[in-house]
Amino acid sequence: MPLSRDDLFAHLDRLGIAHATIEHEPLFTVEESKRLRGTIPGAHVKNLFVKDKKSRVFCVTLREEAKIDLKRLHEVIGASGRVSFCSGEQLEAMWGVKPGSVTPFGAINDTDGLVTVVLEKTMMAMDPLNFHPLVNTATTAISAADLLVFLRSTGHEPMILDLPVTE
Numbered sequence: 447m448p449l450s451r452d453d454l455f456a457h458l459d460r461l462g463i464a465h466a467t468i469e470h471e472p473l474f475t476v477e478e479s480k481r482l483r484g485t486i487p488g489a490h491v492k493n494l495f496v497k498d499k500k501s502r503v504f505c506v507t508l509r510e511e512a513k514i515d516l517k518r519l520h521e522v523i524g525a526s527g528r529v530s531f532c533s534g535e536q537l538e539a540m541w542g543v544k545p546g547s548v549t550p551f552g553a554i555n556d557t558d559g560l561v562t563v564v565l566e567k568t569m570m571a572m573d574p575l576n577f578h579p580l581v582n583t584a585t586t587a588i589s590a591a592d593l594l595v596f597l598r599s600t601g602h603e604p605m606i607l608d609l610p611v612t613e
Contacts, residue, residue, distance in 0.1 A: 448538075448542025448543070448555045448580070449542065449554050449555055449580070450580065451579045453554070454551055454579055454580055455467075455579070457554060457596075457599070458588070458592075458596065461596065461599055463588055463592040463595060464592065465586050465587065465588045465592075466574075466586065466587045467579060467584050467586040468584060468585050469583065469584050470583065470584065470585065486576055486587070487587075488572070488573065488574040488575060488576050489509060489569060489572035489573070489575050490509075490510045490576050491507050491508060491509060491510055491569060491577065492507070493505060493507045493548035493549055493550065494506040494507075494508075494514070495531065495532045495536075495561075496516075496519070496525075496529040496530060496531055496532060497529060497530060497531075497532050497536070498520060498525035498526045498527055498528075498529050499525075499526045499527040499528075502525060502526065502562065503532060503560055503561045503562070504523055504525065504529065504563075504564050505541065505550060505553070505561050505562070505563050506519070506523070506564040506609070507550050507563070507564070507565050507566065507569065507577075508565075508566035508569055508611065509566060509572070511613060512566065512568075512569075512609070512611035512612070512613065513611060514610065514611050516528070516529065519609065519610060521610070522609055522610055523562070523564050523605065523607065540555075540556055540560050540561055541555055541556060541561060542554075542555025542580065543555075543578075543580050543581075544581075544582075546582045547578050547580060547581055547582040548578075549577040549579070550563055550565070550577060550596075550597060550604075551578070551580055551586070551596070552580065553596070553597055553600040553601075553602045554580075554596075554600050555580075556600070556602070557600075557601075559601050559602065561602070562602075562605065563597055563602045563605070564604065564605045564607060565593075565604045566606075566607070566608075566611070567606050567607055567608050567609075568608070569590075570590045570606055571590070572590065573589050574587040574588060574589055574590075575587065575588060575589070575590055575593055
């Protein structure tokens, strides 16, 4: 059974990580979430849950306005061949979230360390960063430094990389 949003917040509190959450209607896409710009300060992101030809899985997080070159992503993240999107079933089984709720906070549910977390270097210079707290009916802001503390507490040492993106 995946951990809940309340479990996530309790974990952040135990780590001493400051976080602020704003409730909103369910948001499934970056386009839908853009309606909240001006309401939620900080950097807004998008998250891709992808796998390679050897079924290695990656959660890739980058600025929402950046357009990623999926044909070149594998070269940068060390994947075996081009990546493709995981199914909703794979997402729920490995990361404990439903489609439309992908977030690096899903690492709290990946106790077997099956997923490699990839963070865009440019995004990590922004503050605060906004993510869904395991559900797409809220947005939680934390600092980039605290995101690293959180990920490491779950056993996920993230790769921070210059991703193949255009603005």
